[in-house]
Amino acid sequence: MSTKPKIKELLNETGCAHNTSKKIACNAPTPGATTGGCAFEGAQISLFPYADAAHLVHGPMTCIASSWETRATKTRWAGRDLTQMGFTTDISLNDVVFSGEEKLTKAIDYIMENYSPEAVFVYSTCVTAMIGDDIDLICKQAAEKHKVPMVPVHAPGFVGGKNLGSRLGGEAALRNLIGTKEPEKTTPFDINLIGEYNVTGDMWQYSHLLDELGIRVLSTLSGDGRVADIRTAHRAKLNVIVCAKSLISLTRKMEERFGIPSISLSFYGKRDTSNSLLQIAKALGDADLIARTEAVIAREEAKLEAKLKPYMQVFAGKKAVLNTGGNKSWAIASALQDLGIEVVATAVKKATETDREKAREYLGEDGVLMMNPGAEQAKLIDERGAHLLLAGGRSLYTAIKKGIAFADVNQEKKKSYGAYDGLLNLAEDLKNALENPAFKLVARRAPWEK
Amino acid sequence: MGEVINKTGKPLQVNPIKMSQPMGATLAFLGIDGCMPLMHSAQGCTSLTKVYYTRHFSEPIAIQTTAVTDALAVLDGGDYSITESVKNIGKKVTPSLIGLYTTGLPETKGDDVAGIAAKVDSPIVYVNTPDYEGGLETGWGLTCKAIIEQLVVAKETVDKKKVVILPHVNLQPIEVEKLKDMVAAFGLEPYALPDLSTSLDGHLGEKQSAISSGGIAVADIKQLGDAALVLSVGDSMLKSAAALVVKNPNMEHHHFSHVSGLEATDDFVAVLMVASGIDLPRANIVRWRQRLQDAMLDSHFSIGQTRFLVAAEPDHLAGICQSLYEAGGKVTVAITTVDSTQLAKVRADKVVVGDLEDAEKLADEYDFIIGNFHCEALAHRLHKGLALRGFPNWEEVGNQLKNDTLYEGGAYFLFECANVAEVWRAHKIS
Numbered sequence: 042m043s044t045k046p047k048i049k050e051l052l053n054e055t056g057c058a059h060n061t062s063k064k065i066a067c068n069a070p071t072p073g074a075t076t077g078g079c080a081f082e083g084a085q086i087s088l089f090p091y092a093d094a095a096h097l098v099h100g101p102m103t104c105i106a107s108s109w110e111t112r113a114t115k116t117r118w119a120g121r122d123l124t125q126m127g128f129t130t131d132i133s134l135n136d137v138v139f140s141g142e143e144k145l146t147k148a149i150d151y152i153m154e155n156y157s158p159e160a161v162f163v164y165s166t167c168v169t170a171m172i173g174d175d176i177d178l179i180c181k182q183a184a185e186k187h188k189v190p191m192v193p194v195h196a197p198g199f200v201g202g203k204n205l206g207s208r209l210g211g212e213a214a215l216r217n218l219i220g221t222k223e224p225e226k227t228t229p230f231d232i233n234l235i236g237e238y239n240v241t242g243d244m245w246q247y248s249h250l251l252d253e254l255g256i257r258v259l260s261t262l263s264g265d266g267r268v269a270d271i272r273t274a275h276r277a278k279l280n281v282i283v284c285a286k287s288l289i290s291l292t293r294k295m296e297e298r299f300g301i302p303s304i305s306l307s308f309y310g311k312r313d314t315s316n317s318l319l320q321i322a323k324a325l326g327d328a329d330l331i332a333r334t335e336a337v338i339a340r341e342e343a344k345l346e347a348k349l350k351p352y353m354q355v356f357a358g359k360k361a362v363l364n365t366g367g368n369k370s371w372a373i374a375s376a377l378q379d380l381g382i383e384v385v386a387t388a389v390k391k392a393t394e395t396d397r398e399k400a401r402e403y404l405g406e407d408g409v410l411m412m413n414p415g416a417e418q419a420k421l422i423d424e425r426g427a428h429l430l431l432a433g434g435r436s437l438y439t440a441i442k443k444g445i446a447f448a449d450v451n452q453e454k455k456k457s458y459g460a461y462d463g464l465l466n467l468a469e470d471l472k473n474a475l476e477n478p479a480f481k482l483v484a485r486r487a488p489w490e491k
Numbered sequence: 492m493g494e495v496i497n498k499t500g501k502p503l504q505v506n507p508i509k510m511s512q513p514m515g516a517t518l519a520f521l522g523i524d525g526c527m528p529l530m531h532s533a534q535g536c537t538s539l540t541k542v543y544y545t546r547h548f549s550e551p552i553a554i555q556t557t558a559v560t561d562a563l564a565v566l567d568g569g570d571y572s573i574t575e576s577v578k579n580i581g582k583k584v585t586p587s588l589i590g591l592y593t594t595g596l597p598e599t600k601g602d603d604v605a606g607i608a609a610k611v612d613s614p615i616v617y618v619n620t621p622d623y624e625g626g627l628e629t630g631w632g633l634t635c636k637a638i639i640e641q642l643v644v645a646k647e648t649v650d651k652k653k654v655v656i657l658p659h660v661n662l663q664p665i666e667v668e669k670l671k672d673m674v675a676a677f678g679l680e681p682y683a684l685p686d687l688s689t690s691l692d693g694h695l696g697e698k699q700s701a702i703s704s705g706g707i708a709v710a711d712i713k714q715l716g717d718a719a720l721v722l723s724v725g726d727s728m729l730k731s732a733a734a735l736v737v738k739n740p741n742m743e744h745h746h747f748s749h750v751s752g753l754e755a756t757d758d759f760v761a762v763l764m765v766a767s768g769i770d771l772p773r774a775n776i777v778r779w780r781q782r783l784q785d786a787m788l789d790s791h792f793s794i795g796q797t798r799f800l801v802a803a804e805p806d807h808l809a810g811i812c813q814s815l816y817e818a819g820g821k822v823t824v825a826i827t828t829v830d831s832t833q834l835a836k837v838r839a840d841k842v843v844v845g846d847l848e849d850a851e852k853l854a855d856e857y858d859f860i861i862g863n864f865h866c867e868a869l870a871h872r873l874h875k876g877l878a879l880r881g882f883p884n885w886e887e888v889g890n891q892l893k894n895d896t897l898y899e900g901g902a903y904f905l906f907e908c909a910n911v912a913e914v915w916r917a918h919k920i921s
Binding site for chain 1: 533542572577580600
């Protein structure tokens with residue numbers, strides 16, 4: 042049987058709220074009017090953080106040349122961090138004509154000889170999927186030869202967007218890794234963190250609290266992850282999905298197959314972090330654990346509030362417009378509110394139905410959910426008297442024209458804004474933005490402009 | 492000029508510095524004002540490329556995709572996805588030109604982009620740039636050639652003052668501007684094709700992120716046929732130059748492998764002196780030459796005792812290695828991406844068409860690394876000196892204003908290398 046997942050099945054995920062309504066969120070892209078990454082990128086995002094595995098991209102140069110070393114997914118893996126390496130078969134015209142299978146086999150052999158990874162993930166791409174290279178067969182043969190898991194990942198870019206690709210990545214892990222090994226021991230408080238990629242060390246902002254509470258992270262998909270651990274993931278008591286809707290297909294299947302319930306959480310901002318810790322404790326259903334969690338939350342919040350005090354004075358009365366996408370449309374809003382900043386508008390153009398509902402919940406009736414942020418944000422800054430615009434780089438000019446401070450929402454790709462300590466990082470960056478004279482100075486008229 | 496190792500015999504690339512042809516085509520089209528680069532690809536190639544350049548330039552990058560899906564890949568010969576793209580782009584903006592270029596996907600299925608482009612009812616230039624052949628330089632070169640072939644009107648007379656500069660892809664926006672300034676300093680009228688100096692130079696202004704904001708105007712490209720002089724920089728531009736000179740039998744062409752260092756700049760200036768009839772260049776050009784001479788002497792002690800690894804595309808490599816050579820630097824290892832006529836000419840002991848894994852294996856042979864962002868991890872791991880050059884540089888800001896060329900840029904480049912080398916040596920001793 043082919044290990045290729047059925048795309049249609051994944052698109053009709055029953056776990057997605059919008060599939061019970063008539064709204065279609067996972068439809069085909071429009072030629073000439075599409076933004077956003079492809080399925081390959083999505084698969085890469087969900088699986089690359091396994092730093093003890095090699096990630097071999099079977100395709101032409103664009104796929105890896107433009108994407109390796111782009112995500113700061115931190116790891117404590119003691120060996121060479123294979124996530125931050127680029128492996129590709131770099132197929133040539135000759136391979137397109139005569140098949141790239143032989144090259145792929147040799148490439149796997151080369152990687153095993155030179156890097157001895159715990160596993161090799163082999164990613165098909167548009168061209169190699171189209172010429173029909175049989176990566177399933179090659180992976181099977183290589184696994185027999187090298188005695189480590191070889192995981193074929195069927196997420197060529199042309200099957201869809203990033204979200205679908207992440208699902209396909211999860212699917213590959215489920216079919217080839219999860220449940221293939223027993224853990225050395227189990228505890229009543231074993232969880233899997235699904236969709237937490239530990240970008241900039243986000244996971245480490247709260248994982249020490251889980252440790253302290255006696256909640257064991259049995260495995261992750263895939264932040265600071267290990268191949269050996271994800272193979273034992275079927276023995277966890279709970280799946281915790283961290284800000285990743287794309288992986289609910291995986292957790293639903295794990296519930297069906299292994300009886301593992303799941304909860305979906307965010308560790309962004311104070312309230313969400315506290316709430317998430319408590320929800321995990323409650324889901325694990327131990328009264329003592331819940332009591333201990335409440336104590337830890339109280340302690341951490343008190344610690345945080347003391348440290349936030351000087352910032353709160355700076356932020357008092359400040360209003361912000363937020364222009365980002367997906368779950369960030371409410372997650373960052375929540376963090377801003379934790380800092381005492383009023384969020385007057387947030388963009389929901391690129392958010393799902395559930396995200397929009399959450400955004401409404403956080404912003405209240407007076408908040409504006411922008412469906413066309415590019416055009417709306419400038420007007421809203423004026424109308425609501427906003428002091429700060431949080432958006433991607435292309436909106437910088439809007440802030441300059443309005444003479445208000447700007448913060449690049451993508452900064453979080455360099456620095457963690459996760460959990461309690463991350464909120465302090467966010468506070469410091471926003472304070473710096475508000476106090477930075479550059480925004481007003483660059484808007485000065487030149488001597489020759491009258 | 493040393494040994495050239497063209498095939499390492501590896502079945503894969505490990506830590507590549509090579510980039511793809513469609514990525515080069517993207518940049519070339521971004522050097523045309525009001526252009527909409529349209530990549531005929533699945534959506535990811537476009538999205539990754541957009542993010543890649545956004546991070547390098549810290550600027551919005553205009554690009555669109557034909558968004559080929561798996562079903563379309565089987566059923567459509569490109570007609571639907573391309574014509575539909577053009578239609579959808581037209582709903583939002585009116586580009587002065589649509590730059591249509593391919594990737595491996597449509598090339599594998601054999602789409603006839605030339606045929607489809609002929610049927611499109613908008614200004615369009617098409618080019619075949621599969622990513623399973625060539626690299627960034629060739630993609631840029633092929634695109635420039637296609638622009639010339641499809642847009643420039645053939646002429647027979649020449650405008651004596653008009654000069655066309657054909658810069659290779661690794662010349663950053665400010666370097667293209669400096670080339671234009673140098674030509675203008677001789678009373679000539681320069682045009683660069685493509686021209687990133689006014690599009691991706693990082694200037695504050697209201698930008699149409701949907702189409703390129705700046706670059707050479709399409710109307711100007713059409714009229715390049717009466718230029719008296721064509722100056723190509725980098726061997727990847729030779730085919731573009733050949734395509735241009737056939738447009739006019741009276742055009743004169745001069746080729747420069749690069750414009751780095753004293754010798755190459757002297758050659759460039761000499762051509763401009765003849766073309767303009769000016770015997771003595773402006774005072775500041777003369778002054779900058781003296782400063783470069785001084786820089787070579789001031790930096791020679793440090794650079795002369797430093798062994799370099801340079802990892803760059805062929806045309807870029809040639810320039811960097813020449814600059815270092817002139818101050819006594821020994822490039823013991825050069826890593827490059829694709830084969831080129833440049834390689835045999837490069838001032839290096841060894842030129843390897845390979846990747847950063849090859850560089851890592853030769854770690855004992857060099858002290859200092861010059862290369863792109865991916866060299867940073869290598870330099871840290873191996874404790875080497877480092878100067879970041881080439882695409883991508885996601886670590887530093889201001890890439891678009893880094894000037895290594897002509898007399899002026901050459902002086903700054905040598906000083907930077909000498910200073911970084913000294914810091915590295917001090918750390919090594921302590």
